[in-house]
Amino acid sequence: MEVEMTEQAAGGAWRSWQESWDRQQEWYMPDREERFRVMLDMVEATVGTAPRVLDLACGTGSITDRLLKRFPRATSTGVDLDPALLAIACGTFDGDDRVTFVTADLKDPAWTERLPHPSYDAVLTATALHWLHEEPLTALYGQIGTLVRDGGVFMNADHMIDTGTPRINAAERAHRHAAMDRAKAEGAVDWSEWWALAAEDPVLAGPTAERLALYGDHADGDMPSPQWHARTLRAAGFAEARVVWSSPSDSVVLALK
Template sequence: MTPYKLDSRAWQESWDRQQEAFMPDREHRFAAMLDVVDAVTPADRPVRVLDLAGGTGSISLRTLARFDRVEVTLLDLDPALLAIAGASLGDRARLVVADLRDPGWAATLPHRSFDAVLTATALHWLAPQRLAELYRELPAVLRPGGVFVNADHMPDETLPELSRRLVARADQRRDARYATGAVPSWRAWWELAAAHPLLAPLVEERNRIYSEPHSSEFLPPAAWHLDALKAAGFAETGVVWRGGTDAAVAGVTPG
């Protein structure tokens, strides 16, 4: 009997749809992040990108499609998501297993001279103090003039009521899509993964790794991130993309 293989394209599509239910403008933020990478790309060698907490490789895949000369490293801890990433990326990217809750995570990297470190909708699981510490650790893995970009839910603190209304309306639209079966919810997606012959044992391993509950989602305004990046030693900080209550903040290391 032919062994059951992981259809990485189908799982990537399923993951994208599940994520897009939360972020309809997901591709816009990715494009903005890669525009930043393009702006710091050296002309004489491949650009080096670290996909931090990269999951299934959404950023890595789009980075590889965008740039002709690029070296991608994807770092994550989740064995199920890493399996999908590995099946999708093959030998086009290096996979690194590390826990960002551990201050020694950077020791697992192949080098400390990345042009860009990119992450999206992942770091909000870290406790506030640990996230601030991580920001302080990032300049050491970037080359001078390198850039870090984090895209996540970062409401504009000057628009509290409008932000509340935007979130409520987005929740209504997402719930309607769940009700019709148009897209899988987060929980439904993981139930599908847990029923897959190859992913099931990895989901069990994932559940053991995350046996302790995540910290409460830490979703401060963009201003908090900018202050933390400045305190971490980034020479320039700012918002490079905004869509409603989501934003992408960037920090550039001293040149």
């Protein structure tokens, strides 16, 4: 009974970290849940309700969490390099045989060899690929083109900036940051503060130090336009690609094989 209670307590702790990550991300992206809803709507529309999914740059498993709640017959492979976020993901889904996690660097040309399956119905990613510059991202899209089965789907939900609208971009950013400042004054936790809390946690302190050595505070990638993403995905072998959702700062680009 004592072991059972300890396992329950551990599960609750991982879930608490999972939820605190969600709150921190929502401070930057108030429309985050809407993005996930549309993403899963389009999964259902294109590949059904029992898909084999690759959760690319999965972090804490935010996509996997929502995927399995909506589609209990789905399966998910989460892949990431961040040891701290993977620790939260593995702890959250411990014992769920629908979920597998893989440690891999997406800039390593051989990362796909670590995956348990040669192809997937859907490859999904959110708020992650802006860590990559255009050249490695183009190479990654080429690999994703070989992982998605014919008729399958890839979706990227991320910051995508149209540089042709600088005044609109500046107005949107000022408005969004004013709202963020108000939320911060009311106690919202930002990226740096969240990682400081993780570094103080007895279980996460070690993995957090590892990820700091890997990445530094934050990677310096690119945020090309949605049109660039769609064009690059078509060149990678997808038959169709376009935006299926957007907010003033973010877009979901869908590519159909």
